Amino acid sequence: MLVERRRGAIPAEFLIRVGAAWFVISALLLAVNWSAILAMRFPDPDDTMRLIQVRDWMGGQSWFDVTQYRANAQSGGVPMHWSRIVDLPLALIILVLSPIVGSANAEVAALVFTPLLALGVAMGLAARIAWRLLGDQETTFTALIMAVCVPVIFQLGPMRIDHHGWQLVCALAAMNGLMARSQLVSGRVIGASLATWLVISIEGLPLAAAIFAVLALRWLRDRSQRVALVSAIQTLALTCAGLFLLTRGLGDVATYCDAISPMHIAMFLWGALVLTLLGRFEPVPFAVLVGGFALAAGGALGLMLWTAPQCALGGGFSALDPLVHEHWYINIKEGMPVWHQTFAEALQYVVTPLLGLYAAMNLADRSRDWLRRFWGDYAIILGASFVIALLVARAGAVACLIAAPPLAWQLNRWLRAIRTIDRPLPRMGALLLVACALLPTLPVSLTALALPAKAQVAGAPPRTLKASDCRIENSAEILNALPPGEVYAPLDISPKLLLTSPHSVVATSHHRGSEGMRVVIATALGSREAARATLRARGSRYVAVCPGLAEPQNYARVEQDGFAADLVQGRAPDWLEPIETAPGTSFKLWRVAGD
Numbered sequence: 001m002l003v004e005r006r007r008g009a010i011p012a013e014f015l016i017r018v019g020a021a022w023f024v025i026s027a028l029l030l031a032v033n034w035s036a037i038l039a040m041r042f043p044d045p046d047d048t049m050r051l052i053q054v055r056d057w058m059g060g061q062s063w064f065d066v067t068q069y070r071a072n073a074q075s076g077g078v079p080m081h082w083s084r085i086v087d088l089p090l091a092l093i094i095l096v097l098s099p100i101v102g103s104a105n106a107e108v109a110a111l112v113f114t115p116l117l118a119l120g121v122a123m124g125l126a127a128r129i130a131w132r133l134l135g136d137q138e139t140t141f142t143a144l145i146m147a148v149c150v151p152v153i154f155q156l157g158p159m160r161i162d163h164h165g166w167q168l169v170c171a172l173a174a175m176n177g178l179m180a181r182s183q184l185v186s187g188r189v190i191g192a193s194l195a196t197w198l199v200i201s202i203e204g205l206p207l208a209a210a211i212f213a214v215l216a217l218r219w220l221r222d223r224s225q226r227v228a229l230v231s232a233i234q235t236l237a238l239t240c241a242g243l244f245l246l247t248r249g250l251g252d253v254a255t256y257c258d259a260i261s262p263m264h265i266a267m268f269l270w271g272a273l274v275l276t277l278l279g280r281f282e283p284v285p286f287a288v289l290v291g292g293f294a295l296a297a298g299g300a301l302g303l304m305l306w307t308a309p310q311c312a313l314g315g316g317f318s319a320l321d322p323l324v325h326e327h328w329y330i331n332i333k334e335g336m337p338v339w340h341q342t343f344a345e346a347l348q349y350v351v352t353p354l355l356g357l358y359a360a361m362n363l364a365d366r367s368r369d370w371l372r373r374f375w376g377d378y379a380i381i382l383g384a385s386f387v388i389a390l391l392v393a394r395a396g397a398v399a400c401l402i403a404a405p406p407l408a409w410q411l412n413r414w415l416r417a418i419r420t421i422d423r424p425l426p427r428m429g430a431l432l433l434v435a436c437a438l439l440p441t442l443p444v445s446l447t448a449l450a451l452p453a454k455a456q457v458a459g460a461p462p463r464t465l466k467a468s469d470c471r472i473e474n475s476a477e478i479l480n481a482l483p484p485g486e487v488y489a490p491l492d493i494s495p496k497l498l499l500t501s502p503h504s505v506v507a508t509s510h511h512r513g514s515e516g517m518r519v520v521i522a523t524a525l526g527s528r529e530a531a532r533a534t535l536r537a538r539g540s541r542y543v544a545v546c547p548g549l550a551e552p553q554n555y556a557r558v559e560q561d562g563f564a565a566d567l568v569q570g571r572a573p574d575w576l577e578p579i580e581t582a583p584g585t586s587f588k589l590w591r592v593a594g595d
Contacts, residue, residue, distance in 0.1 A: 010128070014139065018127045021143035022120045028147075029119075030112070033158045037112060040473055043154065045509055046162040048495035051107070053082065054090045064249040070504040071494070072516030073486065074538060079512055081259040083200045084247045086163045089114050112158045118165035119156035122146070122401065125172035129405040132179065133371065141408035148438050149404070150348045151397040163200050164397065170197030170204065171398045174211055175381070179374060183227035190215070190228075191235025199243040199260050207398065208236075210384035214377045216293050221373070223283055230272075230279045233296075237268035257311035257319075258511070266307075267300035274299065321514045327521045328491065328509065331554065334394035341393055344441045349396030351440035353386040356403020359410035378406070411438070470546030472496045474582035475589070479503065482579070482591075485541025490551040490564075491520055497544060506540065524555040524564035528573040531563040535592055543567070543576055543590045 030037075042048045053066065063084055069077035090110045097106035123143045130138040146152050155164040170193045177189030190211060197204035215229040244260055255263045274296040278289065304312045310319070320329060330336065338346045360382055364375035382402045389396035414434050421427040470493060472479075479501035487497055491509035498505060507516030519538070523531045535543070545552050547568040555564035566572060567588070576590035 010124075014128070014131050015124075017136070017139055018124050018143055019120075021127075021140060021147075022123050025123075025143070025147045026116050026119065029116070029153070029157050037108065037158055039471070040108075040111075041159070042496075043157070043160050044162065045492050045495045047160055048499050049080075049508060049510070050082070050086065050090070050161045050163075051111070052495065052498050053080065054087045054094070057084070057087060058091055058094065064247070064251055068498075068508070068510075068513075070498050071508050071510075072506060072513055072519075073504040075515060078508070078510060078516070079252075080510060081256065081512060082163065083259075085196070085200055085243070086161075086166055089117065090161060111161055115156050115158060115160045115165050118169055119146075122152075122156060122165070122168050122172055125169065125176055126401055126404045128176060129179065130408050133374070134405065134409050135412070137412045138405065138408040141411050142404045145352075145404045145407055145411070145438065146401065149352055149397075149400040150441070151394075152400050155397050164394070167197055167201055167204060168397060168401055170194065170200065171207065172401055174208075175378075175402060177232075178211075178214075178377065178381075183225065184231050187215075187228040187231025187233075188235045191232040191237075192239050194232075195236045195239035195243060198240060198264070199247065202257075202259055202264075203392075203395070206388050207381070207385055207395075210381055213384075214380055217380075218373075218377070220286075220289065226279045226282055230275050233268065233272045233275050237265065237272040240268055241265050255308045255311075257308065258317075263304065263307045263311075267303050270299050270303060271296045317511055319514065320511055321518045323521055324511075324514050324517045327525075327554070327558070328517060329511075331551075332509075335392060338390045338393050338396075345393070347440040349389050349393055349399070350386075351437065352407065353382065353389060353396070353399035353403045355410065355437055356400075356407040357382050357386060359403075359406035363406055363409060375406070378402075382406075469548045469586045471582070471585040472500050472544075472546075472587050474585050475587055476500045478579065478581060478589070482542070486538060487542040487544050488520070488523065488535055488538075488540045489544040490524070490546075490549070490555075491517060492549065492551045493544065493546055503542065506538070521555070524552070525559040525562045527561070528563050528566055532573065532575050536594070541592055542579075543592065545588050546586050547588065548586050 035041075036043075042051075049068070052068070056068075057063065066080045066082055066084065067077045068080055071078045093110035093113060094103065094106045097109050100106075101109070123146055126146060127139045127142045130142040152168070154160065155168060173193035174190045174197075177186050177193060180186035180189060194204065194208045194211065198208065212229070212232065215232055218225040219229050240260055244262075244265060253262050255261050274292060278284070278292040278296075282289075284292075301312070317325070317329060333341060333345075338349050341349070357379060360375055360379035364372055364379060367375055382399065385395070385399040385402050389399040411434065414430075418427055418430045418434070421430060472493060473496070479497070482501075482503070484502045484504075486504045486506060487494070487501075488506050489497055491507060494505040494508045497503060498508070507513045507520045509517070511517075519534065523534050526534075545564075545567045547553075547570075552564050552568050555562060556568040559565060572578070572588075572590060575593040577593055579589040579591055581587050581589050
């Protein structure tokens with residue numbers, strides 16, 4: 001039978017244990033990513049755009065203005081849905097280090113240290129659950145499980161400066177709030193953590209709803225547990241409102257589906273009002289309590305349906321152009337369900353949360369009193385995060401993180417059982433099974449190594465499409481020497497063009513710029529004559545492409561006689577004048593004739 005280990009919140013021994021694990025993992029990540037760091041090669045175009053946003057802000061753009069003015073400039077730019085909260089640690093490191101090492105080196109330090117800082121905080125928050133409720137070995141194992149979970153480590157590695165890493169931190173902070181002994185502290189930690197997550201990214205809304213459902217369940221089980229839910233919803237509403245004013249101000253109070261707006265704050269305030277009144281009148285009949293919960297949730301949903309029905313029906317991408325949806329959105333694999341991923345990728349998202357869910361239910365079964373209820377609630381939230389990950393693959397990182405503490409306990413039990421096996425062959429087989437549980441793609445990787453060189457696992461992307469082949473930064477001097485103008489380029493390389501040069505681009509892969517994105521896609525799929533007319537009408541000066549990357553290859557595959565296919569296959573029209581780029585790169589650049 002398991003009982004709670006009544007340990008201090010953050011003792012020195014815990015910090016040393018987690019700090020050592022963080023140092024080792026960070027060193028390994030630096031070694032693995034060193035060449036990418038030196039080349040300023042970002043894991044994702046969003047990371048590139050994040051640095052551009054920070055540069056623009058530090059260069060004088062308003063704190064409240066997150067518009068990217070060099071994307072679709074002729075239409076006034078693209079109003080990004082991102083939060084300045086994520087820009088803060090990056091800008092702070094750059095400001096502090098620039099006088100010491102120069103602005104370029106300070107930027108590199110920010111790109112490396114900021115995600116590693118998020119890794120350390122996330123590792124500490126996950127390990128703290130194991131430290132307080134499980135054991136020393138489980139604490140270390142929790143940190144190490146995070147390191148071998150690919151969806152997690154991708155979001156927290158060097159150069160990964162987009163907002164996903166801080167979302168993981170907020171999710172774990174909320175899970176820590178669940179185990180606070182004080183209901184008031186629990187509610188405030190949960191509410192503040194979820195509010196920060198939602199202001200950073202509205203993607204946290206489904207899991208936030210699951211956590212609030214668990215708090216409501218606690219209230220239903222024990223009427224004295226109402227304080228946690230009431231304080232959580234109050235803190236959520238007030239913190240969201242405060243962060244909205246601090247980061248957005250009152251200059252833009254329009255209703256958006258993809259970011260916290262006054263509509264969402266009104267929903268949270270309604271819930272806070274109903275639940276606060278309900279708590280004041282306790283004890284009430286069970287039916288009245290359930291009706292109050294229904295009124296709080298139903299009223300919030302009614303506010304959304306009344307003020308922004310498109311958000312309830314279509315979500316954050318409800319206004320996306322159909323052509324953009326067809327040729328861009330459905331190709332963003334991380335935003336698609338798990339069954340749209342390759343088999344190897346699906347294993348990474350599914351296995352760890354499932355094993356963690358099994359372990360959490362085992363922990364609930366072996367515990368008693370408060371601890372039994374805690375692990376039961378934990379299993380509910382982990383199950384909800386797993387379902388969300390099935391529908392949106394990138395949410396698998398959150399599910400894997402929540403799964404880490406109970407899985408660490410299960411791993412320790414497995415290893416203890418293996419040590420009792422006397423015969424070497426069964427022991428090795430058991431160890432291999434544990435390795436496959438922690439590294440679910442191991443069998444697939446071993447199978448791929450055993451295949452002939454030209455063979456490929458079904459569903460895997462072609463091996464020839466490598467981002468490293470497109471070294472736009474090598475041509476920075478050439479780009480900077482050209483007169484500033486608009487560059488027509490595929491969506492995925494446009495952020496790197498913005499970062500490397502003073503030019504503008506037609507569009508980047510950010511959905512609020514759907515108008516410009518449609519121009520890019522329609523031009524790529526259209527004829528060379530239509531492309532010429534479009535670019536001249538816009539006043540575009542340059543055309544750029546990296547023929548070996550996936551995006552132009554996809555356009556060429558869809559329309560073999562289209563403009564993108566001509567560029568990919570080296571059939572540039574005569575109205576494009578080639579501009580010599582740096583050697584050793586697939587990056588191609590042309591000037592639109594007549595400019």
